[in-house]
Amino acid sequence: MSVLDGTVAEMAAALRAKAISSVELTRALLARVDTAQPALNAFITIDAEGALAQAAAADAALADGHAPALAGVPIAHKDVLMTAGLRTTCGSRMLADYIAPYDAHVVSKLRDAGTVLVGKTNMDEFAMGSSNESSYFGPVRNPWNADHVPGGSSGGSAAAVAARLVPAASGTDTGGSIRQPASFTGICGLKPTYGRCSRYGLVAYASSLDTPGVFARTAQDCGLILNAMAGHDPRDATSLPRPREDCTRDLAQPLAGLRIGLPRQYFGDGVDADVARAIEAALDEYRAQGAVTVAVDLPNVGLSVAVYYVLAPAEASSNLSRFDGVRYGHRAAHYTDLVDMYKKSRAEGFGAEVKRRILTGTYVLSHGYYDAYYLKAQKVRRLIADDFARAYAQCDVLMGPVTPRTAYRLGENADDPVQMYLGDIFTIAGNLTGTPGISIPCGFDRQGLPIGLLIQGPALTEARLLNVAHRFQQATDWHARVPGEAR
Numbered sequence: 001m002s003v004l005d006g007t008v009a010e011m012a013a014a015l016r017a018k019a020i021s022s023v024e025l026t027r028a029l030l031a032r033v034d035t036a037q038p039a040l041n042a043f044i045t046i047d048a049e050g051a052l053a054q055a056a057a058a059d060a061a062l063a064d065g066h067a068p069a070l071a072g073v074p075i076a077h078k079d080v081l082m083t084a085g086l087r088t089t090c091g092s093r094m095l096a097d098y099i100a101p102y103d104a105h106v107v108s109k110l111r112d113a114g115t116v117l118v119g120k121t122n123m124d125e126f127a128m129g130s131s132n133e134s135s136y137f138g139p140v141r142n143p144w145n146a147d148h149v150p151g152g153s154s155g156g157s158a159a160a161v162a163a164r165l166v167p168a169a170s171g172t173d174t175g176g177s178i179r180q181p182a183s184f185t186g187i188c189g190l191k192p193t194y195g196r197c198s199r200y201g202l203v204a205y206a207s208s209l210d211t212p213g214v215f216a217r218t219a220q221d222c223g224l225i226l227n228a229m230a231g232h233d234p235r236d237a238t239s240l241p242r243p244r245e246d247c248t249r250d251l252a253q254p255l256a257g258l259r260i261g262l263p264r265q266y267f268g269d270g271v272d273a274d275v276a277r278a279i280e281a282a283l284d285e286y287r288a289q290g291a292v293t294v295a296v297d298l299p300n301v302g303l304s305v306a307v308y309y310v311l312a313p314a315e316a317s318s319n320l321s322r323f324d325g326v327r328y329g330h331r332a333a334h335y336t337d338l339v340d341m342y343k344k345s346r347a348e349g350f351g352a353e354v355k356r357r358i359l360t361g362t363y364v365l366s367h368g369y370y371d372a373y374y375l376k377a378q379k380v381r382r383l384i385a386d387d388f389a390r391a392y393a394q395c396d397v398l399m400g401p402v403t404p405r406t407a408y409r410l411g412e413n414a415d416d417p418v419q420m421y422l423g424d425i426f427t428i429a430g431n432l433t434g435t436p437g438i439s440i441p442c443g444f445d446r447q448g449l450p451i452g453l454l455i456q457g458p459a460l461t462e463a464r465l466l467n468v469a470h471r472f473q474q475a476t477d478w479h480a481r482v483p484g485e486a487r
């Protein structure tokens, strides 16, 4: 197998062994990116020149033996993370020409680890969406079937990793935007514990939920990238002050005695038959490895979508008020006075989904509705967190499907936002509770589209989740399937 198809771990090893230089590797992957771009539209910005300069620097560090852990490994970042000197658009017309003046904390951490940034990936506008159809820069296509969506909002990162354009990419997850596109494209997506990775330089959507994380093809790679991007950052008040932790330390631990909680609410009627079958088969594999399954109850989890679509728009309406055409972003060419300038700039700069959420958020925060919606949602958020705490008293991890269905066709849900919102039913609670989760591939449906298994755990159990995911990947080869090849 070519090193171009390798994992992060394999590429890092090949670079260290001088089997290939980073400039050669980067050049070859940039060629793949260019070839795939017309069909997939996974990137908004491709930075060939910058990438090759970083690759040359990595080669120099590798030559003198002082290279950091991931020296020379090409990656991509979701275009919601600020990258100094490079366009950061958030998939919006509002920021179509915006050059970030500084790096997000996770971006600078991954630079320090030696990674090479090939470009910025396409996404739903301001990370609002589940299908990547709300991007100002056009939809992303699913590498397994171009008529289907790759999921969202981090659809470009997911498609790029699934199509083997890069071995890993960053994403952000506010309600499922890493785990759901990972599931739709047959790769791994890790949403860390809230506060493990800094939000500094992540353009805010819903600050109490936004979580930077990782796409890769293996659990091991997710751990390697997480190790590099996690860490305390005093510039984010919610960043956890914790000592450095190696989240790959337990990868190989046997699973005998692992208690897997199966929430009743995750195995109901709404789940597609192929998805349900694949999840059952994955659970059988875990039982074969000595894990035990226990039924658990999350009585309030069914309210999580409703809670999210009050709280996230509320926070978004506040966060997005900074885009006023004055300080940065799009400004209307013609206006009569200041208020008209605000109105026209925002009307032109934002797309329909962003406007829908700003309107909803402003409404639920307004005098007279605040108690009925925003405050009520905060109370239910607490009840959902209590449900999870009770469940984790009976088990080590929770498992279930990532989504009720596999990737749908482009346009299929475009006119029905509520139907689209309901697809986040299994992922959103992880954001409301700040807890980590990983999506790993576990099969294909009758159309040949990937199915994902969601593994969730209590706060700060990433090492355990990666161990549970890794042992499955040691025994199965779903993660090794390549789009376009016979399955």
Ligand code: GLN
Pocket (backbone or CB within 6 Å): 127, 128, 129, 130, 152, 153, 172, 173, 174, 175, 176, 177, 178, 205, 312, 424
């Ligand atoms: N699909 C969800 C939404 O539309 C989640 C988005 C996200 O996690 N950024 O808001």
